[in-house]
Amino acid sequence: MCRHLAHLGPTPVTLASLLTEPPHSLLVQSYAPADMRGGGTVNADGFGAGWLGREGLHLYRRDDPMWTDASFLDLARAVETTALVAAVRSATVGMPVSTAACAPFRGEAGGRTWLFSHNGVVRGWPHSMADLAATLPPLDLLTLEAATDSALLWALVRARIDAGKDPADAVAGVVSDALAAAPGSRLNLLLSDGAHVVATAVDHALSYRTHADGAVTVASEPLDEDPAWEPVTDGSLLVAHPGDGHDPPTVTVTAL
Template identity: 30%
Template sequence: MCRWLAYTGNPLQLETVLFNARHSLIDQSMHSRLGATTTNGDGFGIGWYGHPTDIPFRYRCIQPAWSDRNLREAARAIHSPLFVAHIRAATDTPSQETNCHPFRHGRWLFAHNGLVRNYPKVRRDLMVQIDPDLFPSIEGSTDSEVLFFLALTFGLELTPVTALERMVGFVETAGRRHGVGEPLNMTVCATDGEQIIAVRYSSEGQSRSLFHSRSFRHLRELYPDDERIRTAGENAFLVLSEPLSDLPGIWQEIPESTAVVARGGEIEQFAFEPRMN
């Protein structure tokens, strides 16, 4: 399907997690261990912030991540306190740059792994719900981008978790109205440069894999000689589809139907429940 990660903490060189880790995102693009597909080669994207209040930068490409030499150069050059990276395995929509994650609107970035089932059947119902002022900003043809703009319509910029719950409730209602029994499977990431919101949810209760790092203060005690852990700082946080290493004590699986919010060194976890609109 897809793999993604998001990081916040001290400014970190993107190369650290995209290329240098043992099971880096580039390795996952060829050899995913936990994904629905082993290979994720239908394009990629990175989004990063120079400052939390800035409009984020993006680089997206339809080439497989492992073969893009410019990504290697960019990942070596960019140091950022918050970034998102995504590798794509396309489902029902074409490989084109506008379909590569992360999607952007204003200060917000959004990435998704999963699918809206029978998307062609429910697409119209979903798209007509999007705020008319937001609709012109849709560039691609993916279900993922529609999920993002539905979440924006339902208030992502003000109450992110509630907006995502309303988005899921609407998608499930629309899907079942068309006879789709299990309309949605997703792990998603949304960020405005100051916080990361990650959600693991599916209609069938068998969501794609999602993990987050444990306390970096604790990790420094476990691995005092690991330069990457020291560089990230005590308030660092990483959420990702698959662990980057096999070191014990680093990763914690996010439970089904759960939202995680990381902001300013604080990590909160909430039960995630669809809301009817």
């Protein structure tokens, strides 16, 4: 079941410092994840990385395992950023394996650009989501990036931010509506505009840590053995803002 991470901080870091260099990097989590609840053994159905760069949020996605993309692994050593969202995918049975189905998804909502990832599964897909899908404008459904649960959850979150909802409320609302429509779903969502991150832990692993410079990392699995990693209680909503060198980072974890 996919793994994802977000990192925001005041100091530029290479993509590799999060994705490939740590002992339990996202690359390692793609072939040897430690805490895959509810099925799946490897995350080999593609990957994606979205980062803040010169032109806003850039996006690189592939429908191959991360470890096969030598060019990406090289690029990751060269690209520096202060905001990164990345994911490795284990496609849910019956869902397409394609680049467009790989998180993070990137899109506009509420006048800002966002990166979104979902780690988990919507039970009873697609029938269970018919009523929720019907709340979307037809054009949102016609332009859904992929025929997957994750792409629909992303469209729902976007629509609610567009309707003026606070991003954390939009994410929490979609999780609670999806759980009501499809009980037993696993719904670890991750959303960032490069300035803050919103994440949920619903039946999947999630941890976070802060760093001395004010950076914050949120990840399905800790990237190393550092005791600074805190597990996020299941059934929680996390909102994190990085520090700026003067003000410390803020991380709030509340029950959904």
